[in-house]
Amino acid sequence: xxxxxxxxxxxxxxxxxxxxxxxxxxxxxxxxxxxxxxxxxxxxxxxxxxxxxxxxxxxxxxxxxxxxxxxxxxxxxxxxxxxxxxxxxxxxxxxxxxxxxxxxxxxxxxxxxxxxxxxxxxxxxxxxxxxxxxxxxxxxxxxxxxxxxxxxxxxxxxxxxxxxxxxxxxxxxxxxxxxxxxxxxxxxxxxxxx
Amino acid sequence: xxxxxxxxxxxxxxxxxxxxxxxxxxxxxxxxxxxxxxxxxxxxxxxxxxxxxxxxxxxxxxxxxxxxxxxxxxxxxxxxxxxxxxxxxxxxxxxxxxxxxxxxxxxxxxxxxxxxxxxxxxxxxxxxxxxxxxxxxxxxxxxxxxxxxxxxxxxxxxxxxxxxxxxxxxxxxxxxxxxxxxxxxxxxxxxxxx
Numbered sequence: 001x002x003x004x005x006x007x008x009x010x011x012x013x014x015x016x017x018x019x020x021x022x023x024x025x026x027x028x029x030x031x032x033x034x035x036x037x038x039x040x041x042x043x044x045x046x047x048x049x050x051x052x053x054x055x056x057x058x059x060x061x062x063x064x065x066x067x068x069x070x071x072x073x074x075x076x077x078x079x080x081x082x083x084x085x086x087x088x089x090x091x092x093x094x095x096x097x098x099x100x101x102x103x104x105x106x107x108x109x110x111x112x113x114x115x116x117x118x119x120x121x122x123x124x125x126x127x128x129x130x131x132x133x134x135x136x137x138x139x140x141x142x143x144x145x146x147x148x149x150x151x152x153x154x155x156x157x158x159x160x161x162x163x164x165x166x167x168x169x170x171x172x173x174x175x176x177x178x179x180x181x182x183x184x185x186x187x188x189x190x191x192x193x194x
Numbered sequence: 195x196x197x198x199x200x201x202x203x204x205x206x207x208x209x210x211x212x213x214x215x216x217x218x219x220x221x222x223x224x225x226x227x228x229x230x231x232x233x234x235x236x237x238x239x240x241x242x243x244x245x246x247x248x249x250x251x252x253x254x255x256x257x258x259x260x261x262x263x264x265x266x267x268x269x270x271x272x273x274x275x276x277x278x279x280x281x282x283x284x285x286x287x288x289x290x291x292x293x294x295x296x297x298x299x300x301x302x303x304x305x306x307x308x309x310x311x312x313x314x315x316x317x318x319x320x321x322x323x324x325x326x327x328x329x330x331x332x333x334x335x336x337x338x339x340x341x342x343x344x345x346x347x348x349x350x351x352x353x354x355x356x357x358x359x360x361x362x363x364x365x366x367x368x369x370x371x372x373x374x375x376x377x378x379x380x381x382x383x384x385x386x387x388x
Contacts (some may be wrong), residue, residue: 058253
């Protein structure tokens with residue numbers, strides 16, 4: 001997605017060979033117009049799939065998911081990263097290990113909102129080691145729901161997540177595929193522009 | 195806002211005289227179409243204000259804020275509820291006490307994204323005791339930004355937050371004002387429908 005790649009080049013901060021910070025439009029400050037484009041692109045790519053719900057993870061997955069949900073006309077469920085007082089019973093839960101934070105945290109979705117009749121589009125902001133996506137797949141499986149695929153805003157293609165998911169025959173659609181952050185420069189995977 | 199009130203009546207769960215759970219369209223599962231309406235209504239109410247940015251709080255404030263930001267054509271910043279590895283320096287922070295959870299938690303916004311030239315619309319999902327809104331006002335003040343007002347999706351008018359904020363001469367626009375949850379029934383404040 002050209003406008004997304006341009007934004008990453010213009011505003012992304014390469015903090016190391018592995019860390020790309022996009023706090024100005026995705027992870028802290030949000031660019032609503034770009035999120036609308038991102039949501040529309042996810043909806044376009046999964047248009048033939050009869051999606052019933054979008055499953056994402058708080059907080060950065062919410063904006064692109066809501067925009068996609070608007071076009072696909074389906075609800076969005078965001079998995080919670082920690083327990084909430086009004087969300088303590090009848091949960092599907094999974095443990096997600098963060099390589100960045102070096103800690104494991106539970107994510108949870110109320111059983112009320114996922115059923116075995118759901119055909120899900122999973123959306124997340126980043127795909128790096130794939131741990132969050134695997135946690136969401138785990139939750140979908142617990143619910144008996146089917147998964148049409150995973151929509152990722154930015155995939156770090158030099159990390160293992162994409163390979164891991166595609167080897168499980170999960171369809172992964174990444175709107176920007178970062179090949180390398182070496183030398184402080186963002187290089188995109190060739191042919192990945194669409 | 196009629197469609198919001200109808201949704202609250204239809205899908206809200208009154209857990210006690212003080213707790214209204216709206217997990218099916220706002221706090222866990224999100225209704226994108228309703229959020230679009232909510233965002234458009236915020237934009238309409240603050241249309242004359244030359245808003246430069248929307249300030250909200252993760253996670254439930256994000257969906258209505260992004261929809262309002264889309265109409266007003268301004269960025270959205272969501273305050274983080276806990277520290278992130280890539281968000282540790284140059285922060286505006288405030289402590290927010292939760293009466294529900296009976297604990298105090300920090301919220302934080304990067305100094306990069308708020309300046310003394312900003313004219314902010316603060317948006318949040320619920321207004322109860324007003325602690326989150328006060329925390330966001332505190333952060334705006336630290337940045338030297340001005341605040342056009344606060345847009346609230348659901349105000350629990352029987353709690354103190356709305357009074358507290360209006361006494362500080364902050365403009366508060368609540369799209370649904372719940373007068374009472376007594377007897378397991380949602381009653382809206384008279385004349386509050388718009």
